[in-house]
Amino acid sequence: MNFYSNHKLLFWSSLLFFAFLTLQIGILPALQNQTVFKPLPNAKPLTPEEKLGKALYVENGCIACHTQQVRSVDMDKVFGSRPNIPADYAANKRTDVWRNTANLLGSERTGPDLTNIGERQPSIDWHLLHLYQPRAVVKESIMPAYQWLFQEKQYLQKGDVEVKVPPEFLKNKFNKIVATKDALYLVAYLQSLKQTKLPDGQTPPEFLYKQKEVKAAAAAGGDNLPDGAELYTVNCVACHQANGEGLPGAFPPLKGSGVILGEDLKLYVTIIMKGYNARPEYAEMPAVGTNANFTPEIVAALINHERTSWGNAGKKVTAEEVKTIMEEIK
Template sequence: MELFDNHRKLFGTAALFFIVLTTLVAIMPAINNQENNAALPDAVPLSEDAIRGKALFVSNGCVGCHTQQVRNVDMDKVWGARPSLAADYADIHRTDFWRNTATLMGTERTGPDLTDIGTRQPGKEWHLVHLYNPRTVVRESIMPAYPWLFTIKKEPSASDIVVNVPAEYLNGQEGKVVATKDAMYLVAYLQSLKQVKLPDGETSPAFLYKREEKKTGDNAAGAMPDGQALFAANCQSCHQANGEGLQGAFPPLKGSSVVLGDNLEMYVDIIMNGYDARPEFGSMPAVGTNAGFTELEVAALINYERSSWGNDGKKVTPEEVKKIIDFLKLKVTK
């Protein structure tokens, strides 16, 4: 055949087939997706600082270990309130003409998923300490430290953002750890990563393959959850396993007047709705609300904190906690 003897016709035909197939298989479906998927109504575009932070997130290799996708399987419920949707990524644009790196969904979870990290950790203090040295807040962490995002100053200025790093992690350096602009850009990006609520009336996709726990013996009678496990999963990264927190960053629970006091309403309110009225400490997220705690989990957590690290506080019952949770909900609706 002449086609196979004429290299111009042969390669021209192959190129034509490639262009047609690329148009049908890749380009047209992509255009169709763009036209049929839009960002959710309450989605907030990235700020200029967050855009710079996203570039740092990519350049420092964070994309290699962290995903940004909550799959629709039950094991992913810890990362977000609902499975991710196409609309969550609809308003994400190319970095520039030459580079895409728009959606950073990732393929590997060496580290936790970051889809909703801005909700789980809204304050900048935790992120800065964590970036300087992850072992400061999570001793078992295998994440690399990013000290080049910070400088050491013996006398920081009033405008400097000082990071309260324990002396044992300063490697003998004298002075205060100060966050650079790059560190703040990266934190701005991490704080922006929040799952947007679906519009009223929209049904969230269900999490699949839920693992049913066999209820026998004490469990069948409604035994209390494991308070220590709840603390480790939701509180330990800030307040530390020894309950002593981090000076200047996260308050101690050991000997705390809130933990050992009689104002149970305030205690439950802090767990459920967070707290941000202490200038010397970072803001606490609404851990209980974000995690969907019931009165059983809150009571178990309180009883663990009141009986650990030398604390000797009064135990509470789920019934006491439920009354307060219902009251707090009522206050919000008024």
């Protein structure tokens, strides 16, 4: 009974018990996690520009609509090559002595997960246009336009990074849209978001609750290539659009394109693998094929899809033809 009536004893007993629980539940597990979970060997630290972009990502509320966590369920396979593991977040450092660094995992997907967006969409031009006016690249998008990250100028100055905006989204079609440093920092951070490959010999966690896979029918002619339509949707549709018509003033059309229907297969394969920047009226195309490690079979399937879609009537190619060119242009 003395224990319950002695306020000093109650206070110090409660304080010691609280300190013990804090040590056992909070501090010791955290120290153990720092020892067990270390950054993957190939993980790249953020550059100063990317760190500034991360701060802008937080400042502009991107975490409210985008996650950065590929869950271990099959439906998340579109966002990354494997489920995330604790080591993916081990490189994060404290903001300062008072504040911990948020992992930006997010809790809602009003927009897609961004864990691997740097691999899925490496084009700086696409990201800048998407930030300036999301509906220019995704008509159904409900994302707000971050136009305060851009300037409108009559003339370009040295060092300006112009955003290729379709005329319909310009208030004054004679003005130029220029990205500010903040816009470039934010895009630099988005481009840095890439899943680090696991060390050789380490098996990634499996995706659970897999849906029944329907084996795609082999393409006409028995070439046994991958599904070109699916590959186009994953790698190309964001810029060139589902109808193959591109975006005027931003991304070129594939429908009726001279490159698509032409006889210069080497040029076609080179553009897919190494990108293209020879048309000032359009944004630069990144090296999609090289960045995504396209095989000859993937490139052939893409070419065949583009040559036979949207009214195109081009000649199909084989993986062997593409392989010969890929070896030549390495």
